[in-house]
Amino acid sequence: MPARAWRKSSYSAQGSNCVYVAAPTSEDIKIRDSDEPDVILTxxxxxxxxxxxxxxxxxxxxxxxxxxxxxxxxxRRSVWPTTPQSRPSPRSSSTSPAPTG
Structure with a gap:
């Protein structure tokens, strides 16, 4: 990009830390920093x-x-009551045993 296409920001100081802007087309705007002129954001x-x-x-x-x-x-609220006596033991089966005989 030609040097004359870049415009320096009016907020930049005379020293370093300058921001340059270029708009080569209406679809994109390019921005670069004076400290790293090879890095260009689009x-x-x-x-x-x-x-x-x-x-x-x-x-x-x-x-x-x-x-x-x-x-x-x-x-999460517990599904079981808080007293240990009212909780079923993990080994108990929910089905009743099959009748024998």
Whole structure:
């Protein structure tokens, strides 16, 4: 891409940490950093618009605390009564023994 196609952001300082933007076609926008000019990000205008709006709204300010805290897992209620005497033993069979004789 020719050097004149890249525009420097007006928010960039005169030194390093400059951001350059180019729009060679209407389908994509290219972004690069002055520290790594060989790395070029490409995005559709609509995608970049969503990203910029989210950044301005502060959605990326604190990524580790942006999510709501996880709830602890729900405890399942036991099907059996809480007293050990009323629980059937695991060895007992639910069917009655076959009659003999």
């Amino acid at each position: 995005a559709a205008p609509a995608t970049l618009d969503v990203f910029i709006r989210a950044a301005k709204a502060g959605r990326f300010d604190h990524p580790t605390t942006a999510r709501p805290p996880r709830r602890p897992p729900r405890r």
